[in-house]
Amino acid sequence: MSTSTIHIHTLPPSSHLGLDLSSLTTPSTFTGISSLPPGLHHIWISPAPSLTLRHGRWVLCAGDSDNDTHYFRYDAGSEGLVREDVEGTVVRSGASESESEAEEAEGEEGLISYRQRHPGSGSEGHSDSAWRALVAHVTPGVLTCLLGPGWAAETTSSSTSTSGDDEDDAADLAAGKAFEADSEVRIAFTAINLKTTWPAGAVGRERTEKARDRSWALSEVLGRQQELLGEWEVTFVVCLFLGNFAAGEQWQKVVRLVLTCREAVFGGSEGWFVEFLQGLRRMLEVLKGAGDGGGFLGDEVMAEVLKLLRGFGKVLREEEEEDDKRGRKVREEFLKLAGWASRKMDWVLDTREVLRKGMVQTEEGDMVEIQDEGLEEEEETGEYAPAVVEDLELSKSRSESPLEIQMADEEDDDPRF
CATH class of the missing domain: 2.60.34.20 (Substrate Binding Domain Of DNAk; Chain A, domain 1)
Known part of the structure; x- marks a missing residue:
């Protein structure tokens, strides 16, 4: 060779x-x-x-x-x-x-x-x-899109997230002009908005469901960046080895987006999610051997990844109970990741195996009931239970006739009321 x-x-x-x-x-x-x-x-x-x-x-x-x-x-x-x-x-x-x-x-x-x-x-x-497996989806096209024709990045490189909606911005990216401003090396990450994960005009139950299941948001991102896995792998390399904060933020956004999807997992994209889980395991393996603790992908970020993986595993189990054929390949890959994480990182990804609430005995011999602080949030119970919020104006127009609305307006204007 x-x-x-x-x-x-x-x-x-x-x-x-x-x-x-x-x-x-x-x-x-x-x-x-x-x-x-x-x-x-x-x-x-x-x-x-x-x-x-x-x-x-x-x-x-x-x-x-x-x-x-x-x-x-x-x-x-x-x-x-x-x-x-x-x-x-x-x-x-x-x-x-x-x-x-x-x-x-x-x-x-x-x-x-x-x-x-x-x-x-x-x-x-x-x-x-090991290196080729880590960057399996990185291509010259992905590098040019993110880093410009020079394929360079620095510790202090900032992000110029692009949605791809502006034709002028797209032309500048292709020509490398977006990387020349202020002589600063910039990275053109794909824009990911985790605060609005529903289509324009969505209200009530639709908005609530798409906030819990971010499949629609993932499809929108993949529509703008079909090589999202390649971009994700670049962010990992740039964050870990260059200590770039913007890349670390983008890496976390992709993980949060993907691991909070449900319908997309079982809607014909099984192969894509399998490749994501394989890539995540490789990245965790590299982080485990990193001498500096992972930098911006350290313990705090890993705690969030563990939490997200547990929630994702719960979704897979729930779907298996309804139809064990849907998402089979994803479940198999998740079990491989769970086995590796248990052996190498002491992670328990199956929430059924984690003691979250129970009685313990103190040194004085007293029995005390304890509960994991994150139990309600992870299981979406108590104050973290999802609630459907209807648009007030829309609900008003649906429940009241035009005459009732007119009379209510007159009462507001009438000083007798």
């Missing part, structure tokens, strides 16, 4: 560099990385290991020839990587033929062979199977 090489010029010694799932502190002789397998790769740098600001770029390695080489130069002004053509590299621009050959030989000596850490076992090897 043909492989690729990435050359990085003028990178300060002892920089922190990451490639896909692995990272290292660069030695003084470092000039690049060799033996990259074909496909998309994500490389990021920080000029010093102590700095939290990082700059990342995606690179497509063709691997269709023995000379697939990519050249980058470290730019001290932006503290990022700038792509260079072979003819424009600093090494070859003003050197004689013999000097260029000497520099090229030195560069080959400073190359580090591609190696990856496997999230499950922690072992290292040349295989990129």
Whole structure:
């Protein structure tokens, strides 16, 4: 199999560099990385290991020839990587033929062979199977849509969520203009509004049902971004490895949206939900092995993911009781995820196996009844029970005749009442 090489010029010694799932502190002789397998790769740098600001770029390695080489130069002004053509590299621009050959030989000596850490076992090897599975739905088209033609992002990159409704905005995205404003690297995430998950004009019961089951909202998002899984995988990589807050927010929005769907799960999109659950397990596996606690995807976010998964599992069980054929593939994949989560993360995804209310004995010997604080919210009981709110004006017009409404208006205006 043909492989690729990435050359990085003028990178300060002892920089922190990451490639896909692995990272290292660069030695003084470092000039690049060799033996990259074909496909998309994500490389990021920080000029010093102590700095939290990082700059990342995606690179497509063709691997269709023995000379697939990519050249980058470290730019001290932006503290990022700038792509260079072979003819424009600093090494070859003003050197004689013999000097260029000497520099090229030195560069080959400073190359580090591609190696990856496997999230499950922690072992290292040349295989990129774990990385390819993590970004299985990322394509060049997704990267251009989100990051522009340069495929670059930074720790401080902000979000320019796009709904795709404005033709001018869509044209700017295609041309990369949306990523040039204020010389700031921006990320064009797909807009996801979790506060309004029902169509315009919906009232009463329809609004309540679509607020509880966000299938309609998911269909609207997929109508604007058919490659939502690819975007979701990019947000995970950019958030975890670059520490980008906007990407973390978008990752959470996608998880909240998908795991609060019901009808879409059983309405012909089983394969899509299976791929989502598979991707979520891979991401959780990477997070479990992350040394910094997951950054913006840390314990608080994982607690919410656990809660959402429990609710999603409850929906699957309820549907199984009515028709065990609907959603069978999704239930099977969910059970695989639940088994892995139980073994690796001590998560219990079946709420029936969680003690939420009962009697316990104190150290003094007294018996006390306790209840999980989140029990009512998770089971939608008590103050968290759903309520259908009818539009007041609409209810009034439905229940009263025009004469009754007119008389009521006259009474309001009459000082005797």
